[in-house]
Amino acid sequence: MPHSIDLNSDLGESFGRWTLGEDEALLELVTSANVACGFHAGDPSVMRRTCRTAADRNVAVGAQVGYRDLAGFGRRFIDVQAGELRDEVLYQVAALDGFARAAGVRVRYVKPHGALYNAVVSLEAQARAVVEAVRDYDAELAVLGLPGSVFLAIADQSGVPTFREAFADRAYTGEGRLVSRREPGAVLRDPDEIATRCLRMVCDGEIVAADGSVLQVRPDSICVHGDTPGAVAGARAVREVLGARGVSFQPFTPR
Numbered sequence: 728m729p730h731s732i733d734l735n736s737d738l739g740e741s742f743g744r745w746t747l748g749e750d751e752a753l754l755e756l757v758t759s760a761n762v763a764c765g766f767h768a769g770d771p772s773v774m775r776r777t778c779r780t781a782a783d784r785n786v787a788v789g790a791q792v793g794y795r796d797l798a799g800f801g802r803r804f805i806d807v808q809a810g811e812l813r814d815e816v817l818y819q820v821a822a823l824d825g826f827a828r829a830a831g832v833r834v835r836y837v838k839p840h841g842a843l844y845n846a847v848v849s850l851e852a853q854a855r856a857v858v859e860a861v862r863d864y865d866a867e868l869a870v871l872g873l874p875g876s877v878f879l880a881i882a883d884q885s886g887v888p889t890f891r892e893a894f895a896d897r898a899y900t901g902e903g904r905l906v907s908r909r910e911p912g913a914v915l916r917d918p919d920e921i922a923t924r925c926l927r928m929v930c931d932g933e934i935v936a937a938d939g940s941v942l943q944v945r946p947d948s949i950c951v952h953g954d955t956p957g958a959v960a961g962a963r964a965v966r967e968v969l970g971a972r973g974v975s976f977q978p979f980t981p982r
Contacts, residue, residue, distance in 0.1 A: 731974060732975075733977060734758050739774055739778075740763045747953075748953035754784050758786060759786065764791060766801065766815065767794060768797070778832070789835060790836070791838050792820065792837060792838070802841040803842055812853055812860075817860040848872075848875075854878040866886065870888070870889055871947075873891075890947040892947070895925050898915065898936075921964060922961070925965045
């Protein structure tokens, strides 16, 4: 059983007068913040505020990059050319890092969002585009992704530090992929269920898939989605249950 684990959440997803999630409360609980960079969610003022609050609470700042899809919240696949995607990811990382620097910190890692996260599990061209953007901006930046994905494999081959993620509040297929949000039961909301499955992930290295099969997992970080109703209760339950087993919470990033 690991002595520590990272707890991350997708944050900074409000836009203009539209508020999404309980960022203030979650930033008291998580150790890494995947901050939206303005393409799928967020805006400059939200990015600045989220980076400042994360810095004040010693929470690691990560760039959550996505397709240019505000209307669809980045959850619609876009068949964008690799070169264009590379440039758009680079743009997003650089923008967020500007606000992070203004807050006295730096972006430490990059995590794809939504449909892009799912796409780079198997689509080599898009996965390579994201890795190239990260490497072009800062070769020491880490990436966070799904174990067994093409994305992490290409990043590792390119010398980019890679870290494995598991989801507290999402159902898995028997192949270790995420169940589509269109399917019943794809998103989990019960805090006790979420905490129990996280305990099994961390202590036993296992998670039960939707079909009943048992998957082997060794996560460096566990994600609680900030836009999921009850996210704060879920994150708090995870901390309480794992903390009672002697597990501490630390950012996964090396710097």
